[in-house]
Amino acid sequence: DAGVTQSPTHLIKTRGQHVTLRCSPISGHKSVSWYQQVLGQGPQFIFQYYEKEERGRGNFPDRFSARQFPNYSSELNVNALLLGDSALYLCASSGRGSPFLSSYNEQFFGPGTRLTVL
Amino acid sequence: DAKTTQPPSMDCAEGRAANLPCNHSTISGNEYVYWYRQIHSQGPQYIIHGLKNNETNEMASLIITEDRKSSTLILPHATLRDTAVYYCIVLYGQNFVFGPGTRLSVLP
Numbered sequence: 476d477a478g479v480t481q482s483p484t485h486l487i488k489t490r491g492q493h494v495t496l497r498c499s500p501i502s503g504h505k506s507v508s509w510y511q512q513v514l515g516q517g518p519q520f521i522f523q524y525y526e527k528e529e530r531g532r533g534n535f536p537d538r539f540s541a542r543q544f545p546n547y548s549s550e551l552n553v554n555a556l557l558l559g560d561s562a563l564y565l566c567a568s569s570g571r572g573s574p575f576l577s578s579y580n581e582q583f584f585g586p587g588t589r590l591t592v593l
Numbered sequence: 594d595a596k597t598t599q600p601p602s603m604d605c606a607e608g609r610a611a612n613l614p615c616n617h618s619t620i621s622g623n624e625y626v627y628w629y630r631q632i633h634s635q636g637p638q639y640i641i642h643g644l645k646n647n648e649t650n651e652m653a654s655l656i657i658t659e660d661r662k663s664s665t666l667i668l669p670h671a672t673l674r675d676t677a678v679y680y681c682i683v684l685y686g687q688n689f690v691f692g693p694g695t696r697l698s699v700l701p
């Protein structure tokens with residue numbers, strides 16, 4: 476089985492631009508979560524989607540949005556980029572079953588997309 | 594979500610057991626304890642999780658105290674490749690809140 480894949484691996488944007496990051500979950504996984512990891516800190520939760528519906532949202536501004544497609548892949552969009560948006564963006568997939576099974580939160584992370592905003 | 598407290602850094606000699614502690618004194622009865630690790634510039638990697646009983650898999654062992662207020666992740670024979678940041682997280686049916694974790698350095 477292929478792991479979680481993310482594209483692109485690296486991206487350089489300028490302030491005010493828009494960016495779209497993509498994630499393909501492990502086959503059979505229906506949940507995708509997005510995290511932002513600023514250098515030197517732990518990952519911070521942004522969104523979770525399960526069965527194409529938003530199930531959780533972290534403390535991020537409305538400039539951040541996401542969606543999940545029928546094949547369970549996902550996109551994270553960030554508008555009006557700021558210098559502080561420079562980070563590693565991680566996608567994780569999980570959920571071969573109910574969100575309340577103990578195995579549900581056994582999340583599998585992709586390698587991330589490194590976004591640099593200049 | 595229950596909060597966790599971990600030491601910021603630890604050293605361990607190669608080949609010895611690495612014991613990483615985590616305090617979670619506000620954990621509720623249905624919250625699980627999860628451990629992940631992150632090797633430099635890679636995505637976090639799942640290690641193990643548990644509820645009440647001690648757990649063991651091919652990577653590590655998880656010891657949870659009887660009152661569930663703390664736990665210890667044990668890497669039985671640490672190697673240089675185990676050098677990473679280790680995160681302890683407690684939750685149930687919710688979304689992960691990563692703290693700063695413990696930076697484990699395995700020394701030759």
